[in-house]
Amino acid sequence: MTSSQQLRSLTIDNINPHICNAQYAVRGELAIKSEEYRAQLRKSHKSGPPTPPESPDSSPLPFDKVISANIGNPQQLDQKPITFFRQVLACLENPKLLDHADVLESTFGYPKDVIERARWLLSEIGSVGAYSQSAGAPAIRESVAKYIEERDGFPADSANIYLSAGASSGVNTLMHIICGSPKTGVLVPIPQYPLYTATLSVLNARCVPYYLDESKAWGTSMEVIKESYEKAIAEGTDVRAIVVINPGNPTGASLSESDIESVIKFAAEKKLVVMADEVYQTNVFVGQFHSFKRVLRQLQQQDKEGTFEHVELASLHSISKGMVGECGHRGGYFELVGFDKEVQAQIFKFISIVLCPPVIGQCLVEMMVNPPKKGDPSYELYNSEVSHVKDGLYKRATALYEAFQKMEGVECGEPQGSMYLFPTINLPQKAYAAAEEAGKAPDDFYCLRLLDATGICVVPGSGFGQKEGTLHLRTTFLAPGTEWVGRWNKFHEEFMDKYRD
Numbered sequence: 001m002t003s004s005q006q007l008r009s010l011t012i013d014n015i016n017p018h019i020c021n022a023q024y025a026v027r028g029e030l031a032i033k034s035e036e037y038r039a040q041l042r043k044s045h046k047s048g049p050p051t052p053p054e055s056p057d058s059s060p061l062p063f064d065k066v067i068s069a070n071i072g073n074p075q076q077l078d079q080k081p082i083t084f085f086r087q088v089l090a091c092l093e094n095p096k097l098l099d100h101a102d103v104l105e106s107t108f109g110y111p112k113d114v115i116e117r118a119r120w121l122l123s124e125i126g127s128v129g130a131y132s133q134s135a136g137a138p139a140i141r142e143s144v145a146k147y148i149e150e151r152d153g154f155p156a157d158s159a160n161i162y163l164s165a166g167a168s169s170g171v172n173t174l175m176h177i178i179c180g181s182p183k184t185g186v187l188v189p190i191p192q193y194p195l196y197t198a199t200l201s202v203l204n205a206r207c208v209p210y211y212l213d214e215s216k217a218w219g220t221s222m223e224v225i226k227e228s229y230e231k232a233i234a235e236g237t238d239v240r241a242i243v244v245i246n247p248g249n250p251t252g253a254s255l256s257e258s259d260i261e262s263v264i265k266f267a268a269e270k271k272l273v274v275m276a277d278e279v280y281q282t283n284v285f286v287g288q289f290h291s292f293k294r295v296l297r298q299l300q301q302q303d304k305e306g307t308f309e310h311v312e313l314a315s316l317h318s319i320s321k322g323m324v325g326e327c328g329h330r331g332g333y334f335e336l337v338g339f340d341k342e343v344q345a346q347i348f349k350f351i352s353i354v355l356c357p358p359v360i361g362q363c364l365v366e367m368m369v370n371p372p373k374k375g376d377p378s379y380e381l382y383n384s385e386v387s388h389v390k391d392g393l394y395k396r397a398t399a400l401y402e403a404f405q406k407m408e409g410v411e412c413g414e415p416q417g418s419m420y421l422f423p424t425i426n427l428p429q430k431a432y433a434a435a436e437e438a439g440k441a442p443d444d445f446y447c448l449r450l451l452d453a454t455g456i457c458v459v460p461g462s463g464f465g466q467k468e469g470t471l472h473l474r475t476t477f478l479a480p481g482t483e484w485v486g487r488w489n490k491f492h493e494e495f496m497d498k499y500r501d
């Protein structure tokens, strides 16, 4: 026992081992190192330019900016908040401003609908400094239900809408409810956003991986899902749910309506809860977003035998992504369809234990689902800001995709949506050997070298899961400009030259 272990109650050997075992690469070793580099650069900028910035081993850094392409965090890069949202938030945080609505309008250019929305929200929630109801403010849940109704063309009931502190908190809630024993299994797409595997680890439940089909633009393959399910059942796993991320992270793929139908049919047959993570529903370049809720309602409408009547669907959305990008405010919701009333009561109790989601985040959810409409004073600006963000994302995605096309050994599908590209990287054998010598997986090794040489932080494919024998990396396309892409290109050439067989 070390002296530190003798002095404290908690040691790495006696805390919850399920936390220690959980993996979350999006904020793993590379992200931590990139933050160290960023702090160093900040320090050297503050103390003036004469001394060059230094790396942890005291040698100068070969770059002057860290590019955080590891995480879908739009406003950390260059995405600007939507003006309407922030003007309303300013009034919500400081309601005294509303006593001077004329000044807000004439001096600060706050349009009338900003003031009206802020007054209405305050009349519904009281104060953003007060707890709300556990599932969120009723009026905001009504707005969400209306949005879903308009999106899908089928009714939605606000009693089944639960506001959450981002979609992550919704996933956490649902997983806590689903994972009843260490034998509980949840089908999770691979590659996947590691929230799912990490949460299952923390809850000591089983991840049942099913691989997405890279050759079909990362679509789902029912054959593969069935195989994974059967294998898990044969191993004694009690498979209770299937997660689908649509549009995908890290793949960006939007599922076709028929893929969604197949998943729902399978879920109905095997009595599986469907968890539809739809946080990227507005980040679609190729194809179209189809909500699981709409497809389920259509199936229910067509089917006279009640096959789909009891399908349990939880669909999640968030203010973090899309053109909103307000991840720091932590807002989201999930809608439950077909859940047993007693189970729903336990979900309500569970979310009540943490009191309520952040109220400012709830207000942003309201504005996301109920933005200014044509004819409203804020509409023109809102619309141009949203289009600007959307066009910018597509342009950046395309520029990055084109750069990947030129990189030796890199294969990348066309950008389809979400905020990421997930190229395959084919590295020479010598790079594998160098990685082994450094005690790293080959994709980790490449990404670490990339960070050290260029300041660009991406996530190795192993962080999301990848088929054995393949290597990938995930990069966001949120960072502005093309200069960093050029830096990456140069690094790649040098890396390949160094390790070419």
Ligand SMILES: Cc1ncc(COP(=O)(O)O)c(C=O)c1O
Pocket: 072, 165, 166, 167, 168, 169, 193, 195, 245, 248, 249, 277, 279, 317, 318, 319, 320, 327, 331, 332
């Ligand atoms: C697929 C997916 N689901 C959920 C989340 C979590 O989002 P939130 O910020 O709403 O918790 C993310 C974040 O990147 C994501 O990519």
